[in-house]
Amino acid sequence: MRSVSPLWLAFLLAPAALTMLVFVAWPLLGAFRYAFFDFNGLATAGFAGLHNFTDVLFEPPWSAWTFQALRHNIVVFAALMIVQNGLAYLIAFALLKALPGHRLHQVIVFLPVVLSAVIVGFLWKLLLHPLFGVVNALLAAIHIQGPPWLGDAETALPSIILANLWHWTGFPALIFLAAMQRIPAETLEAARLDGATDGVLLRRIIWPLVAPAATIIFTLTFIGSFNWFELPYVMAGLSGAPGGATDVLGLYFYRTAFGSVSSGLQDFGHGSALAVLMFAFLAAVSSVALRLLRRREVDIG
Amino acid sequence: MKADRLSAGLIQALLLLNALFMLTPIAVMGLSAFKTNAELFASPMALPEAFSLDNLRTIFRETSFLLYLGNSVLITAASVAVLLVFATMASYAMARYAFRGRETLLLLFLAGLMVPLKLAIIPLFVQLDWLGLIDSRPGLVLVYVAMGLPSAIFILTGFLRALPGELEEAARIEGASEARVLWQIMLPLARPALIIAGIQNAVPIWNDFFFPLVFLTTDRLKTLPQGLTVFMGEFNTDWGVLFAGLTLSALPITLCYILLSKQFIAGLTQGAVK
Amino acid sequence: MSIRTRLLQAAAIAGLIPLAAPAFAGDITFWTWRQEDRAAYTELFNDFTKLNPDIHVKFESFAAENYNTIASTALAAGRGGDVLQARAYGGLEVFAKTGYYLPLDTTNVPELANLPAEALAAETLRADGRVYALPYASQTLGLFINKDVFAKAGLTPPETFDELLTVGKALKEKGITPIANGTATAWMDEVFAGIFTAPFLGPDFVADILAGRATFADPRYVAALGKLLELKDLMPQGYTGIDYPTGQQLFLSGRAAIFAGGSFEIANFRKQNPKINMDFVAPLAATKGGARYVAKFFDGGYAVNAKSPNQADALKLVRFMGTKAYGDKFAALLGNISPIKGVTLEDPLLSKVATLNAVSIPYIMAVYFRFDTPTGSELLSGGVQKMFAGNITPAQIGADVTAGISRYYEPFQKK
Numbered sequence: 007m008r009s010v011s012p013l014w015l016a017f018l019l020a021p022a023a024l025t026m027l028v029f030v031a032w033p034l035l036g037a038f039r040y041a042f043f044d045f046n047g048l049a050t051a052g053f054a055g056l057h058n059f060t061d062v063l064f065e066p067p068w069s070a071w072t073f074q075a076l077r078h079n080i081v082v083f084a085a086l087m088i089v090q091n092g093l094a095y096l097i098a099f100a101l102l103k104a105l106p107g108h109r110l111h112q113v114i115v116f117l118p119v120v121l122s123a124v125i126v127g128f129l130w131k132l133l134l135h136p137l138f139g140v141v142n143a144l145l146a147a148i149h150i151q152g153p154p155w156l157g158d159a160e161t162a163l164p165s166i167i168l169a170n171l172w173h174w175t176g177f178p179a180l181i182f183l184a185a186m187q188r189i190p191a192e193t194l195e196a197a198r199l200d201g202a203t204d205g206v207l208l209r210r211i212i213w214p215l216v217a218p219a220a221t222i223i224f225t226l227t228f229i230g231s232f233n234w235f236e237l238p239y240v241m242a243g244l245s246g247a248p249g250g251a252t253d254v255l256g257l258y259f260y261r262t263a264f265g266s267v268s269s270g271l272q273d274f275g276h277g278s279a280l281a282v283l284m285f286a287f288l289a290a291v292s293s294v295a296l297r298l299l300r301r302r303e304v305d306i307g
Numbered sequence: 308m309k310a311d312r313l314s315a316g317l318i319q320a321l322l323l324l325n326a327l328f329m330l331t332p333i334a335v336m337g338l339s340a341f342k343t344n345a346e347l348f349a350s351p352m353a354l355p356e357a358f359s360l361d362n363l364r365t366i367f368r369e370t371s372f373l374l375y376l377g378n379s380v381l382i383t384a385a386s387v388a389v390l391l392v393f394a395t396m397a398s399y400a401m402a403r404y405a406f407r408g409r410e411t412l413l414l415l416f417l418a419g420l421m422v423p424l425k426l427a428i429i430p431l432f433v434q435l436d437w438l439g440l441i442d443s444r445p446g447l448v449l450v451y452v453a454m455g456l457p458s459a460i461f462i463l464t465g466f467l468r469a470l471p472g473e474l475e476e477a478a479r480i481e482g483a484s485e486a487r488v489l490w491q492i493m494l495p496l497a498r499p500a501l502i503i504a505g506i507q508n509a510v511p512i513w514n515d516f517f518f519p520l521v522f523l524t525t526d527r528l529k530t531l532p533q534g535l536t537v538f539m540g541e542f543n544t545d546w547g548v549l550f551a552g553l554t555l556s557a558l559p560i561t562l563c564y565i566l567l568s569k570q571f572i573a574g575l576t577q578g579a580v581k
Numbered sequence: 582m583s584i585r586t587r588l589l590q591a592a593a594i595a596g597l598i599p600l601a602a603p604a605f606a607g608d609i610t611f612w613t614w615r616q617e618d619r620a621a622y623t624e625l626f627n628d629f630t631k632l633n634p635d636i637h638v639k640f641e642s643f644a645a646e647n648y649n650t651i652a653s654t655a656l657a658a659g660r661g662g663d664v665l666q667a668r669a670y671g672g673l674e675v676f677a678k679t680g681y682y683l684p685l686d687t688t689n690v691p692e693l694a695n696l697p698a699e700a701l702a703a704e705t706l707r708a709d710g711r712v713y714a715l716p717y718a719s720q721t722l723g724l725f726i727n728k729d730v731f732a733k734a735g736l737t738p739p740e741t742f743d744e745l746l747t748v749g750k751a752l753k754e755k756g757i758t759p760i761a762n763g764t765a766t767a768w769m770d771e772v773f774a775g776i777f778t779a780p781f782l783g784p785d786f787v788a789d790i791l792a793g794r795a796t797f798a799d800p801r802y803v804a805a806l807g808k809l810l811e812l813k814d815l816m817p818q819g820y821t822g823i824d825y826p827t828g829q830q831l832f833l834s835g836r837a838a839i840f841a842g843g844s845f846e847i848a849n850f851r852k853q854n855p856k857i858n859m860d861f862v863a864p865l866a867a868t869k870g871g872a873r874y875v876a877k878f879f880d881g882g883y884a885v886n887a888k889s890p891n892q893a894d895a896l897k898l899v900r901f902m903g904t905k906a907y908g909d910k911f912a913a914l915l916g917n918i919s920p921i922k923g924v925t926l927e928d929p930l931l932s933k934v935a936t937l938n939a940v941s942i943p944y945i946m947a948v949y950f951r952f953d954t955p956t957g958s959e960l961l962s963g964g965v966q967k968m969f970a971g972n973i974t975p976a977q978i979g980a981d982v983t984a985g986i987s988r989y990y991e992p993f994q995k996k
Contacts (some may be wrong), residue, residue, distance in 0.1 A: 009405050014485055022397035022416070022456055028438075029431065029453035030419055036430025067955055067985045097325060100318045111322045113568045114329050120564045120571060122514030124532040125557050128539060129336055132546065132553075136819030137827060140335050143351045154822025157765050159971035172332065180576045204314060233423050236516050240536075244646060245767040245959070248821055249967025256425070262954075263429060264650040265675075272653055272675055273954050274429050281426035292421060344830070432654055442660055524651045524660070526641055536644050537616070 037285070040278035058279035062262075068276065074250055075258040078163060082254065083231035085167045091178050091223060093171070098182035099208055112183070116176035123173065127240030130169035131156065156241060159251040166241050166252055173237070174230075178223045185219035186212060221299040225292060232288055235260065255284055336557070339550035347546050362551035366538070371526065372555060375534030382444060382530055383513045386451035387505050394456055394504065395497065398463035399489055403475075413464060419457035424450070425517055432521060442524050450518055455508040462507070462577075466500035467493065506574025513560060531556055607635045609891045609898065612662030614648035617849060621914035628910065629901050636894045638664075656681040659888045663895040667714040667884040669703040671951030676884070677706040677713040683885040684711040689896055692903025700920035703879035707952075714882025715903050718845075718917040721934050722776050722876040722944060725840040725850070726860040727832060730757060734838075740873075742780050742808065742865045749815035752838050759815035761837035763823020764969040769842075771962040775876045775944055776841045777812060778805035779864035783874060784942050791949065793992025798979040806975035809965065821970040833857060844934045845880065848916030861930055863937050875937045878944035879920070953989040960985040 044054040062068045097115060101108050118126065133140050134155040142152035155165040189212065197211045213220075235256035238246065244261045246253025263277025339347060340362055341355040366372050400406075401413050424431070431450065432441070440446030470493065478492050516532040523529055529537070535556050539549060564571050611622065619640055626638040641662060643651050649672075655661035656676065667673050667682065676682055687693050693701065693712060700716040726738045734755050739745040749759035764770050782805050789795035795802075817823050817831055832840035833854045840846070850857060863873035883902050885895045901907055908921035916928060918935055926932040943949070950957025964978035987993035 008403075010485055012406075015400055015404060015406055018396040018400035019412070022393040022460065023412075025393060025449060025453045026416065026419060026456055028434070029450055030422055030424060030427075033424075033427035033431040033434050034422065036433065037427045040429060065988075067960070067981065096321070100322050103315070103318055105315055105319055105322075107319075107322070111326060112572070113565070114326045116568070116572055116575075117333070117561070117564065118329060119575065120510055120514075120560050121557055122516065122532045122560075124514075124516045124535055125553055128535070128549065129332055129553055132339075132549065133332055133335065134822075135827070136822040137817070137831075138347045138351045138546070140331075140351050154763075154765075154819030157763065157819060157822025157970060159821075159967070162970075172329065176329075177575065180572055184576055229421070229423070233425065235425065243767060245963060245966075247765055247767055247966060248970030249963050249965075249973075251967075251970060259426070264653070272649065276954075278429060281429075285423065285426050288423060289421060348834075432657075436657060442655060520647060521650060521654055524643070524655045536647075539644075 034285070037278050037281050040274055041282045043275055043278075045272075045274045054275055058275045059283070062276055062279050062283070071250070071253065071258055072255075072280070075246075075253045075255045078246075078252065078254045079232050079234065081163060082167060082170075082234060083228060085164075086170065086174075086227050086231055087224065089167075090171050090175055091227060094175050094178035094223075095182050095208070097175070097179040098186055099204070099212070101179070101183050102186045112180065115179055118173045119176045121173070123236035124240055126169055126173045127237045130165070130172070131241050134165055157248055159248055162242060162248060162252045166238055169241065170234075170237055178227075181219050181223055182216060185216040189215050217299075217303040221296070221303060224299060225296060228292060228295065229288065232284070255280070259284065333557075336550055337554050339547065340554040342547050342550070344546055362545075362547045363555070365545075365548050366551050366555055370538045370552070371529075371534060372538075372552075374527065375529055375531045376559065378444075378528060379513060379531040382447060382451075382519075383509055385444070386448045386455070386512050387509045389448060390452045390455045390459055390508055391501055391505055393452060394459035394463055395494070395501070397456075398460050398467055399493065401460075402464045402467035403493070413460075416457055416460045419453075420461065422457075424454055428517075428521055435522065441522060442528065444528060447518060447522050450522070451508075451512050451515075455512070458507060459504040462504045463497065463500055467497060470496055502570060503574045503577050506570055507577075510560070510571070510575060607894065608637050608639060609663040609889075609894050610639045610641050611664045611666075611898070612652060613640070613642050613666040614645040615666065616642040616644070618642075618915060621848075621911075624914060625907065625910060628906075629898060632901065633894075633897055636897065638898060652676070653681075656886065656888075661886050661888075663886050663889040663891045664898050665884050665886060666717075666881055667704070668881045669714075669716070669879045670948060671953070671956065673704055673713060673882070673884075674706055674708075674952060678708060681887055682713040683887045683889075683892065683896075684709075684713060685715065685885070685899070686712065690715060690900050690903060692900050695903050695905065695908075695921050695923075697920060697922065700879055703948075704882040714884040715899050716879050716882045716920050717902065717911065718880045718915075719920050719938070720878055720880050720944075721844040721918070721938055721941070722772055722779075722842070723844070723861055723863050723934075723937065724776065724865075725832060725842055725846065726862060727835060727838050727840075728858045728860055730835050730838045738839075738860070738862065740866060741869055741871070742777075742867060745815070745865055746811060749812075753815070758817045758831060758837035759839060760812060761817065761828045761832035761840040762842075763817055763820040763825075763828050764966050765822055765827075766825035767962045767966055768958070769825045769828075769962075770965040770969075771946060771958050772843060773841050774806065774809060774961060774965045775946075776864045777809055778802075779874050779876060779942070780867040780871070781805035781808060782942075783872065787942050787945055790945065796979075796983040796993050797986070798976070798983045803975045803979045806965070806968070806978055810968070810975075813969070829853075844931070845917060847928070847930055847934075848914070851916065859930075861934055861937075863940065872940060874940055874942045876944040877938055877941040878947045880917070950986055950990070955985040955988070957982060957986050 040050075041058055042054055042056070043050045044052050062072050101112055134142075136142060136152075136154040136157065139155075141155065145152040153161050155161045193215075194207065194211065197207055202211065233256060234254050238252050238254055238257055239260075242252040244257055246257050259277060259280045262273050262280055265272045338355055339351075341358045341360070343359065343361075346353070346356060397416070401409055435441050435446045435450075438446070440449070474492050474496075475488055478488050483491070514532060515530075516536075519530045519533045523533065535552060538552050611626070613622070619642060622640050626640065630637055652661060652665060653676065665682075667676060683689075685693060693715065696716055700719065701712050704714040704716050705712050731738055734752055734757060736748055736751055739748045745759075752759045762769065762773055764773070782801060786795065786799070786801055789799070790797070813820070817828070817837065823831075828840065829846070829850070831837040833850060844861065847861065850859065863875045866873045883899050885892060885899055889895050903921065905921055905923055908919035908924035911917065912919045912924055912931060913927050916931060918926065918931060918938075926935055946957035946961055960982045961978070964973065964981055967973045968975065968978060983993055
């Protein structure tokens with residue numbers, strides 16, 4: 007490693023640093039500042055103190071909307087952690103066996119990952135349609151009357167989670183697979199000779215060895231589920247239909263800041279307060295979680 | 308070895324089931340693109356009666372599909388190109404040179420990985436407006452560059468650090484300038500990492516809906532995901548056309564993926580496993 | 582040539598392509614969320630160009646759910662269409678009070694005199710009493726009846742709420758869905774609630790709300806909301822998952838007999854199914870022979886971008902949009918009632934709507950409670966959707982709506 011002229015260094019670093027400063031750091035500070043202002047339409051109209059924050063946290067109906075949306079984000083996160091990542095782990099293990107056709111399966115499971123959330127959302131909305139949706143047509147073939155998936159308060163959120171599952175499972179699956187492929191073949195062979203079944207192998211041998219990959223996947227799942235926007239936006243609309251049953255923080259923030267079809271109004275003050283709270287929450291939880299997960303890697307590794 | 312064969316069979320069954328789950332929606336989408344509303348109502352599962360091309364024709368005749376497609380290509384290509392140039396320069400400085408505050412700077416860049424930029428959409432908008440970049444391609448491109456820099460720098464510094472120094476030293480002894488070392492010696496070596504960083508950013512930029520939604524308003528500039536919502540609104544009672552629109556929108560990236568599946572998978576997952 | 586070189590070339594070209602093609606002198610743009618009205622507006626603008634040969638109008642439309650975002654962001658940046666379709670009431674105020682729209686009066690748009698005061702009020706900023714858009718249509722909420730479906734079933738369309746329940750049952754036995762509407766699209770739920778609670782809420786209730794004598798927790802209002810639940814059996818299978826377009830399609834294809842909607846549907850319905858034999862009637866009566874009140878409101882107006890570089894041409898267009906000739910053709914092409922005085926309505930259905938307007942009450946949330954957040958509209962539509970899909974009671978909706986509105990509506994705060 008060597009030192010070079012400061013001018014050359016500045017030339018190399020400046021474009022990236024400036025772009026980040028102007029398009030990330032500065033707007034973030036701006037979001038923070040806006041949260042302390044009242045807005046008259048789209049222009050600031052005086053200092054608001056903390057009341058934008060206290061409104062969205064403690065004043066009904068905002069507070070009810072905020073916590074309802076947060077609750078839904080938590081449900082989404084839990085579901086994706088268990089079902090999506092669990093499924094991904096099993097698929098990765100199945101692919102690790104390198105049975106005939108495994109390369110094709112690898113390509114297939116990853117295919118939806120490259121599609122945009124807008125396409126996936128519209129597609130599943132049509133598949134789940136109560137009158138001509140394929141899902142209910144298949145259920146009817148085995149004499150089950152399917153519910154209006156996106157219309158029922160009970161099934162709407164799970165339906166969007168299902169679409170997410172279809173869209174994203176391939177991603178953690180192939181990350182797990184890559185991590186599993188790094189495990190020395192002898193380690194697995196030795197365990198097998200000791201009589202370890204697949205179940206034991208998955209739980210005791212492989213799981214600790216893919217801990218770093220798990221850390222990444224868990225963190226991405228967390229950030230992804232709390233930034234959820236496109237899929238519920240396309241499938242349930244800005245109001246989180248029905249009646250807020252699918253409302254999540256991303257939709258709620260957008261609706262508050264920019265207004266909805268004809269009934270909502272723009273409200274940058276409350277919108278910015280929400281953005282600041284969400285950002286603080288994401289940063290706090292992910293930094294604590296990362297520390298814990300790293301320690302876990304050391305402990306079980 | 309009977310147990311082995313049994314478990315292999317079970318695993319094949321699991322994979323087949325999964326493949327069915329993954330492919331059925333895509334097949335239904337493709338087939339429904341050739342159906343009329345009446346057919347869709349009557350039997351959503353059946354094959355189209357006549358493979359009518361009317362829906363596809365409607366898309367080409369009454370929407371700006373090709374324009375949106377071209378815009379998406381342009382925006383994605385420009386963003387990835389600028390991003391790679393900026394990221395390579397910065398990563399090279401932080402990976403190969405010693406200077407004070409280097410680790411802190413790297414950490415600051417990487418902190419960007421955690422920032423959900425969507426939440427800063429309002430001030431970002433005001434910012435772009437102030438720079439006169441609202442409703443323009445360069446504005447959107449710069450936002451994408453800023454969004455992609457942390458992950459690209461993450462991948463590239465890791466890779467550049469691991470490169471051996473001999474070639475570089477040899478060139479310097481021969482009197483090559485620093486710029487020449489970077490351009491002629493190191494850059495060709497960094498190619499695999501550049502491809503990974505490129506694909507990792509190209510896919511989300513290609514698919515992005517949120518930023519064009521807010522930053523681009525002129526119809527002439529709209530990207531494919533955004534354009535898709537436009538004709539989803541215009542033909543909202545013509546489901547066959549909707550399926551055709553979805554199929555056409557999914558087609559370009561699906562084809563790229565099938566042709567380059569290895570690179571796509573590596574590009575999108577490797578950043579995470581490093 | 583490697584892929585990389587090609588990508589770099591593409592990027593270079595992208596950078597070189599000029600940002601905005603220079604607009605031709607005399608070109609102005611019109612922004613709207615009515616994507617489906619392109620053909621009609623193109624024709625109307627052609628008429629304008631015939632009168633003003635040097636001005637051409639470009640129609641640019643955006644998805645309705647993004648229009649507010651797009652228009653406000655563009656206007657904030659000093660861009661946007663030269664003439665913009667504007668909302669009415671509170672939706673207008675957000676834009677007007679920030680100074681994005683040019684104030685209109687009889688000096689810059691003499692044609693404002695062609696419009697009734699009630700219509701201009703909908704496009705007036707309460708704070709300064711000035712008009713910011715030229716109103717283009719009034720809308721009336723009521724019931725669409727598919728006459729052929731009723732004839733084939735040998736039934737007569739209902740006149741009272743109770744008749745609806747019995748006629749609906751008879752239709753259902755014949756395999757016809759009585760009411761086409763579902764509840765999946767939130768804003769339509771406000772329309773739905775407005776139409777089917779109308780029998781039980783008269784002008785007295787509206788007057789009581791405005792005078793602060795009653796809130797939305799009033800037993801009359803709660804009971805009316807409760808009546809909506811009696812319609813569950815008459816709605817399509819899986820009605821909570823049926824969105825607005827699907828409901829329209831059910832009605833147009835003759836699978837359903839009645840569609841609760843607004844006069845804004847007429848043109849679209851005719852276009853989608855030219856053969857449809859339909860009628861538009863006022864919401865039902867509570868008792869036989871009782872009054873049937875339609876709910877009426879103004880939809881929006883045409884505003885001039887305050888920062889438009891082509892303001893003179895934009896004003897010319899808006900002046901043209903305030904003439905009787907425009908109103909006539911607008912009504913004929915789009916099937917909407919133009920508020921311009923003396924407009925002739927050729928369409929028999931449309932002139933019927935105009936007569937129905939004689940017995941009307943204001944569409945209460947839109948007209949009075951869309952000025953501040955949370956708006957009455959979002960509270961009500963969210964509540965109704967929840968009531969159908971989940972398990973909140975009409976009384977809870979009444980309480981939630983009242984609590985939300987009382988944040989800014991003083992008469993409710995004393996309660």
